Amino acid sequence: MTSVIQRLHRLRWAFLAAAVVMIVVFLFAQRQTVDVSYAQSPSGKAAVTEGSAGELTDTDLPSVAELTGMLERDRVVRLPGSIAHWDEKLVTDAIGDADIRILVTPPGLTxxxxxxxxxxxNATIRIVGTKTGGTLYSGVADDNAGWRAQFATGDVTGPLIALIASERDQDGTPPDIDLLRWRAPTAAELAPVVADLRADRLHLAQGATLESIPDRADTAFPDRSPLIAAFPQQPFGQPVPEYGAALAGEFPDTPIVVMYGSWAEYHGPDAESFSEVVAAGVYSRFGERLAAYAYPQANALGVYLDKVTDVRYAGLFDRPLPYQPFDPLRVALPALPWLFAFCVLVFLGLSVRSVVGPRGGPPRAAPARLAGLTTLAIEMSGLSHDPALVRAITKLEEARASVVDNLPGRHVRRLLDGAESELDTAARELGRADYRPVNYLAGGVA
Structure with missing residues (x-):
């Protein structure tokens, strides 16, 4: 028979093993990770092969010798199809008497x-599309106002002046330059836009390259389908019709995306903060490539809608979060340290018990009583084969093992009482009053 002490020993080591498993799981779960969303954003981010997105143009460049000769004759050479513009006076004043020559080319070069x-x-500064580069550095916009002017009107005045200062080894940071001016659209300008949006949710102005609403629009705005108005790049130096604000008044509480060239902006719920966050995320990451290549508006809008989806899935602006499956490990992790501590305490408690013995061990008289009853059983075994005697011997063997294992006194007494009762029954069956335990033990063990 497996003793209780052996079972306690096994239980003690089982608790220790459980504690070890818990601490290992907890420690491995503490690895450092970076995750900016509460769920996997379904925005499209598939890689695109160079030239497969329509970003290249069929531009025939003059030879290097021809371009060199053109720059020797003129300080600024602008090739056909160029879209970059700047404030002539500001740039001329920045150049001063320095020999700075500027080569401007269309976007979409291979x-x-x-x-x-x-x-x-002899080209000091080269402008491809609206991407501006000098001898050592590139000039780029670094805020939404700069990107808006660059992609909506082709304005590169700020980056160009910064590059000129670098080429002239001038210290200090050039001031921010924002030449973009807005105006309210006239009733005649606004009417066809509103009519198209009411009919098809889409307005395509003459010169816009967008053809339809991308499928990503409903993913970016799942609560209510957005309205999209696309316009070509606006003339540089002229006030731009501010369709976004006007359309927000016509369609309250409705998501609206307005495009000017490659610039996309959001109007509608949470526009004050949401629009700035999304625009900064898109043009800080993709602005350099959008500037150098002739991407159709559908590509730029697709990137913009993907960023809207990412921001929405990040849980910002009180937008509803997607369903997240129940994760048992995430729920259990906070409790693991407490379960670990509990297992360690149980292990220590059982270890102390095995060293000092359980409280309330066998009484001091138990060994003497066990010896007396055992002697009686031996004497009676030669005279009787009564089942009561067999049961008494079995209980005495259990009592002996319990005394050796230092089990509680109550348990030992119960076994000895049972054995004494069985021996008394066997003595009565023999008709030997002297073998009854009360008489035998009273006279002492011979």
Whole structure:
């Protein structure tokens, strides 16, 4: 028979093993990770092969020698199809008497064509699309106002002046320059836009390259389908009709995306903060590539809608979060340290018990009583085969093991009482009053 002490020993080591497992799981779960969303954003981020998105143009560049000769004759050479513009007076004043020559090309040049531009040694500054680069550095916008002017009107005045200062080794940071001016659209301008949006949720102005509403629009705005108005790049130096604010008044509480060239902006619920966050996320990451290549508006809008989806899935602006499955490990992790402490305490408690013995062990008289009853059983075994005697011997063996294992006195007394009762029954069956335990033990063990 497996003793109680052995079972307690096994239980003690089982609690220790459980404590070890819990602390290992808890420690491995503490690895450092970076996660900016509460769920996996379904925004499209598939890689696109170079040239497959319609970003390249069929531009025939003059040879390096021809471009060099053109720059020797003129300080500014603008090739056909160029879209970059700047404030002539501000740039001329910034150049001063320095020999700075500027080569401006259309967007969408291949990598080989851009490499050929670098071979034009007398070009101090090269502008591809609206991407502005100098001898060592590039000039880029660094805020929403700068990106808005660059992608809505082709304005590169700020980056160009910053590059000129770098080429002239001038210290200090050039001031921010925002030449974009807005005006309210006239009733004649606004009417067809509103009519198209009411009919098809989409307005395409003449010159816009967008053809339809991308499928990503409903993913970006699942609560209510957005309205989209697309316009071509606006003329530089002229006030731009501010359709966003006007449309927000016509369609209250409705998501609205307005595009000017490659610039997309949001109007509608949470527009004051939401629009700035999304625009900064898109153009700080993709602005350099959008500037150098001739992407259709559908591509720029797709990137913008993906960012809207990412921001929404990040749980900002009180937007509803997507369903997240129950994670047992995430729920259990906070409780693991407490379960670990409990298992350790149980292990220590059982360890102390095995060293000092359980409280309330066998009484001091138990060994003497056990010896007396055992002697009586031995004497009676030669005279009787009564079942009561067999049961008494079994209980005495259990009592002996319990005394050795230092089990509680109550348990030992119960076994000895049972054995004494069985021996008394066997003595009565023999008709030997002297073998009754009360008489036998009273006279002492012979």
């Amino acid at each position: 990598k080989q064509q851009q490499d050929r531009l670098r071979e034009v040694e």
